[in-house]
Amino acid sequence: MSKSASNGPTIRDVAKRANVGLATVSRVLNGSAPVAEDTRNKVLQSISELNYTPSPTARKLSLGKTFVISIIIPFFTRPSFIERLRGIDSVMANSDYDFIVFNVETMEKRDQYFSTVPRPDRSDGVIIVSLPTKDEDIELFRNKRVPVVLIDTQHPALTSVIEDSVKGGDDATEHLIALGHRRIAYVSDILHDPLAHNYTASRNRLMGYRQSLDRAGVAFNPDYHCFCHHDRPTTRAMMRDVLARPERPTAVFCASDTQALGTMEAARDLGLRVPEDLSVVGYDDIEIAEYVGLTTMRQALFESGKRGAELMLQHLGGQLAVPHVECLSTNLVIRNTTCPPQDPT
């Protein structure tokens, strides 16, 4: 039943009222071809008298475009993801495109969205945030012929915006080493769960961490590599154990601020003072980090979303044929959860 009741005026109504062909109306609407001044005015007047606005859906069908950019993003509830979304919004809001967000919280959702969302009749483009892509995924995307841009992950075949997590991990660790720490723990997400908060990023930060350790001649101690699910309570519980060990670390570098907070809670539980007894460095610089005075690695989160969206728009505009990788820089914000160790090794 196409009885959409009081569906407003159509382009035909406008044409009839202006005594022109409906093609002409379309032409003045889109400026797609020259129209005589008089005719244009008649049409314009007819349009405003009828209070006409063209139907987006009809337009989409005719043009074979959806004017939709889909964003596939995990846990869009977490502070860092939100910032990225805001960046995307900041450019999309002024474009012809709507964007719709697909929130991934389980592996099934991921697979479901990966296979149903990147279809030409569903999205003109897809932006994937913080979700590692396998080669077979890429193959799928390619078959569907929908442009894909990656944010916070990378794949040789696709345009992506990343942060230099290796350098970030290196710099953070470097800071602790410079302060005199040697027993430095690294806390991250579980590294074999591809749906972990920050799968790739966690790995890369680990690389940076080890790299910095190497440079300082400190051997990597597997016992100091701690990982658990990405939330405060879990981290707190785990770190309570770690910090209770005889040879406990004097400093902890966490792959996220949330985990840094969990670590600080654990320290509090054990009566350890931060930073005197334990230095803590986080990652992300979420809003609350400033409140608690957390030393942390700030990422260009908003910027990453913005650039990702811009690159997508360029893609759609026809510029930017080849995959393009853009790397944003991070910088350390030193507050007061770090200081030289009391009892240097």
Add this chain to the structure above:
Amino acid sequence: MSKSASNGPTIRDVAKRANVGLATVSRVLNGSAPVAEDTRNKVLQSISELNYTPSPTARKLSLGKTFVISIIIPFFTRPSFIERLRGIDSVMANSDYDFIVFNVETMEKRDQYFSTVPRPDRSDGVIIVSLPTKDEDIELFRNKRVPVVLIDTQHPALTSVIEDSVKGGDDATEHLIALGHRRIAYVSDILHDPLAHNYTASRNRLMGYRQSLDRAGVAFNPDYHCFCHHDRPTTRAMMRDVLARPERPTAVFCASDTQALGTMEAARDLGLRVPEDLSVVGYDDIEIAEYVGLTTMRQALFESGKRGAELMLQHLGGQLAVPHVECLSTNLVIRNTTCPPQDPT
């Protein structure tokens, strides 16, 4: 140019391959009319061989529906709004509808979205979150014949999901009074800025606050009603002044956790201990509240989004003709930023 290159197989291709009319294919697709077992199988096979999926856009045009629910929401970056969005997502993700988010950060955006988004050819329904609506807005919506559901605001003509902010304000204040406080300040958003974080809510909480004061026989002191823009630094600066006064309040009830944090920073600045020298109650129970041990009013944020989305779906399904108001309850989470005053008045 409708030369959408390699546009996949259409319903006609399927029909041809199965040697049936395309109407029949549509029928098996939608189960809209009986189809003989053999025929159905032929069609099904043809579909799977061609790897056919129907074009959503064409379907939308034909059906005169958009299958889109639009969400108009301010500052979707703030923790409390995110929770609401998650609630909405939890029901929408399993429906036939996509939802697209319109982020309002300025008055212009508000007006723009209010007038362009609720159009039948743009959205099948609109959910407005935390944005007060004027009568003229309502009139506009009615003309467009698009169902609207309000979350965290209210209007007699529309279905809405609200929290009982009056009671929330009352309960929070009551808690402080029960502890023995009499000099209780109230911190809120600016009450004459309709785009303020929580315009209506702030007003209602004020009512609850006064109501509770009245009951206890405490006169309302305008000097204790503080308001400023909704962010931590601003609140901090303002409260630094307030708390420096000779007759400073012994307790503060804040209309949001963010402002409670700002208040606590101000106390810290002045060397006031919380809760010994100053009790603080927040509102929202955002994630970090637990970390800092903030006593606060927990709202059913997720639930509000969920219910709002459900009501919208009911609307669209034809149930629920009359405006329906649903009120969710709040409850106080007592942690350790409140205690009896040291120096009771």
Add this chain to the structure above:
DNA sequence: TTACTTACTGAAAGCGGTTTCATGATTTGG
């Protein structure tokens, strides 16, 4: 003046579905 452009414009053919309508094949039942 005639032939040839050039500038506009309307009719019609899609885009890919859904639904109405008419028809032929089957049942049903009296």
Add this chain to the structure above:
DNA sequence: CCAAATCATGAAACCGCTTTCAGTAAGTAA
């Protein structure tokens, strides 16, 4: 066993827009 109701199905119309195509009128060159 024949009329009537039922079922399954294909052809065609329609949703509201864009674009091609062909044709008319006006302008230009020879």
